Amino acid sequence: MKFPxxxxxxxxxxxxxxxxVIGRAVAGDIPPITLAFLRWCVAFIVFLPLAYSRTKREWHMIKNNWPAVIIMALTGVACFNTLVYIGLHYTTSINASLMNSSTPIIIYILSFVFLKERLSKFQIVGTALSLTGVLFIISGGSIQSLLSFSFNKGDLIVLFAVFCWAVYSLLVKQFAGQLPGYSTFLVTIALGALMLLPFTIYELLTTSVAIVWSPSTICAILYVGIVASIIAFLSWNTGVVALGANKASIYLNFIPLFSAIFAVIFLNEELLLSQIIGGIAVICGVVISNRKK
Incomplete structure (x- = not known):
């Protein structure tokens, strides 16, 4: 059956x-680095049969771009979700998902700084509006927080995670013609899991958060490892191929919407006015910056 x-x-x-929402829900049941490590282990086991033969055929392409693949594994696999799960120990899932919407804006900034790409007037306005929205979210709409720089550390950790994802996305964009998608994804999963292994061992030996092997914890690991990694990835890639990257990127703005709905329903999180105003500013900034004329 073919889906639109x-x-x-x-x-x-x-x-x-x-x-x-899952990352926030199991914050007290499993340490964050361990959750990220188990996520990618599950994803690798599930994705290996789907991409193994393709990876063997395309290995020479990955080998020729090895430094880029390593950085992609570090930023997109090892760092991004790990930092998000750490940040979710200190902030709400609504805040985290709203700041994730600023990814395209950070990509524009990095492209301008490192690739010397010129920003259009729409990108400049959109960037300013989105960054204002991010500041509004992490400050809780408080001018006093902005003046005293007293931000929630969980928000700042998630913001750094978004920066890592922007670097990863930029590399994907730059090496799109040189690196095959599925094969590169499989290799970066494996490398990212290996990078996380020593930190996971250290965390399990030193953390006060013991793993609670309940049905909900196991389901959470399976969800983030299979559903949020493999199914979402394959769905997204198929949609991007059909519609194109520019049109598809607008759909990322649905992430904070769904996160907010799930968080209110399942975690009883309260949707604050500062989150609504900041979220609207972030999303409007992204929409404006994607305008061509």
């Missing part, structure tokens, strides 16, 4: 929205 690309893109953002 719009449906696949919305499905992917729905599943990614659930990832933020």
């Amino acid at each position: 690309p719009q449906f696949l893109l919305i499905l992917a953002t729905l599943l990614w929205g659930g990832n933020f």
Whole structure:
């Protein structure tokens, strides 16, 4: 059965929205680095049969771009979700998902700084508006917090995670013609899990958070490892191929919407006015910056 690309893109953002809520829900049952490590172990086991033969054929392409693949594994696999799960110990899933929406803006900034790409007037206005929205979210709408720089450390950790994802996305964009998608994804999963292994061992030996092997914890690991990683990834890629990257990127704005709905329903999180105003500013900034004329 063939699904419309719009449906696949919305499905992917729905599943990614659930990832933020799951990470927050099991914060007290499993340490964050361990959760990230188990996520990618599950994802590798599931994805290996799907991409193994393709990876063997395309290995020479990965080998020729080895430094980029390592950095992609570090930023997109090892760092991004790990930092998100750490940040979710200190902030809400709504805040985390709202700041994740600023990813395109950070990509524009990095492209301007490192690749010397010129920003259009829409990108400049959109960037300013989105960054204002991010500041509004992490400050809780308090001018006093902005003046005293007393931000929630969980928000700042998630913001750094978004920076890592922006670096990863930029590399994916730069090496799109040189690196095959599925094979590179499989290799970066394996490398990212290996990078996380020593930190996971250290965390398990030193943390005060013991793993609670309950049905909910196991389901959470399976969700983030299979649903949020493999199913969402395949749905997103299929939709992007059909509609194009520019049109598809707008759909990322559904992530905070779904996260907020799930968080209010399942975690009893309160949707604050500062989150609504900041979220609208972030999303409007992204929409404006994607305008061509």
